[in-house]
Amino acid sequence: MIGIMLKGLKLYSHNRWPREKIMEYSNKRMREMIKHAYTSSNFYKTLYKSVGIEYKALDTIPIEELPVIDKEMVRNNFFDIVTDYISSKEIEMAMKSSELLVRVGKYILVHTSGSTGKPCNFLYDRDALDMIEANMVRISIGGKNEIGLRDFPIKVLYVASVGNGYASTVLAMNGIKKYRAKSMVLNAADPIDTWKDKIKNFNPNYLAGYPSCIKILADMQQRGEINIKPKKIITGGEPLSKEISNYLSSVFDADVIDYYGCTESIFLGMGTSWYEGMYLMDDMNYVEVDEFGRLIITPLYNKIFPLIRYRLNDVVEGFDREYKGPLPYTHIKRVIGREEEIMWFKNENGDKDFLHPLFIDDLDVEGIKEYQFVQTSDESLILNCVKLPNAGEDVEEEIKRQLDQFLSKKKLRNVKYEVHFKDTLQIDKISGKVKMVIDARKQS
Secondary structure, eight states, X not given: OHHHHHHHHHHHHHTTSOHHHHHHHHHHHHHHHHHHHHHHOHHHHHHHHHTTOOGGGTTTSOGGGSOOBOHHHHHHSHHHHOSSOOOHHHHHHHHTOSSSEEXXXXXXXXXXXXXXXXXXXXXXXXXXXXXXXXXXXXXXXXXXXXOOGGGOSOEEEEEESSTTOSHHHHHHHHHHGGGTOEEEEEETTSOGGGXXXXXXXXXXXXXXXXXHHHHHHHHHHHTTSOOOOOSEEEEOSSOOOHHHHHHHHHHHTOEEEEEEOOSSSSOOEEEETTSSSEEEOTTTEEEEEOTTOEEEEEESSOOSSOOSSEEEEEEEEOOBTTOOSSSOSEEESEEESOOOOOEXXXXXXXXXXXXXGGGGGGOOOTTEEEEEEEEEETXXXXXXXXXXXXXXXXXXXXXXXXXXXXXXXXXXXXOEEEEEEOSSOOBOTTTOOBOSEEEGGGTO
């Protein structure tokens, strides 16, 4: 625990470095990672040699001349990317697990949600996980509400869209155990009227989750239904507007941290309620953008599974290496193209309740490639599905069985739905991602 705290304070000291020193550090780490990948990963050695790049060129070749990789390449070359020997049998068993994080020897396998297509897997080593935990110390420093010794043991309330959330949430929950912290999960799949009693005697220092879910808690606080006093609110997974950030900060009198990460790199950057826009932490990732504004990342802290110039589907606005602000890191105005909509319905009692779009990721039917919700009214929806060639004859029956369970659990059995099978789903033109939710009422 002490080691993590010290690493966190060291990362915090980077906040005070001049910009030139940060970029010198980032460039040095980038070259080290490239050479490590070339010598330790069959994938990169083969890829670079195929385009005429030899090891001796890695110190001088312009970074932008190295090949860009993407999720499909990772999916097809997983074992060749890994830089250490790991039993393929163990990995294959871990890949079949429904858990978001699965221990494989001394490593951790992390799944993507699969919301943009077929699921993909990424591997983390212990040093990488320690760095992510240490970074949580860094981002907790600053703002108007400092976390001090009197706040220990830390209490964290997570508002999870599905299950226990996504990789960053699960990592955080696992990480805080060593600090004897206490945590509680509010599951968006549970009826909203159960939330009040669950958190009645739990007053967290940290409140974390998707902005749309935390806003629901803020609305409850505004109506006097709950009374919690978190010092820090950590949001992520969706764009956080200035209006919502100000609202959350005002309602809870808390610092708001807009956490930006993904399965490929659990931490990329953050925005806060005490400065404009968002910073991408160059000491943890080497970051670039392509001509379409899509972010290209190289995590600098995970040697077991190097991702060199990995292109995300996330589009960022205002990528600026020369930005003059309170922190010395690369600055962006915001991340665009990740926003999803919550579907609000009238429930069995005539009250309002919601389905979070990422709730769909719990829908697990063999033979289905991807799904998409179309909300048609406050008591009806259409579920569009794309079938795989091996889909069985009972696939529709299984979809309906699982969806009925979800709706029943949320007391939304009154919501009528249809299942439609499509060749393709609607894709957002900016992000390139399949929209998980379409509100047909806004299109009429």
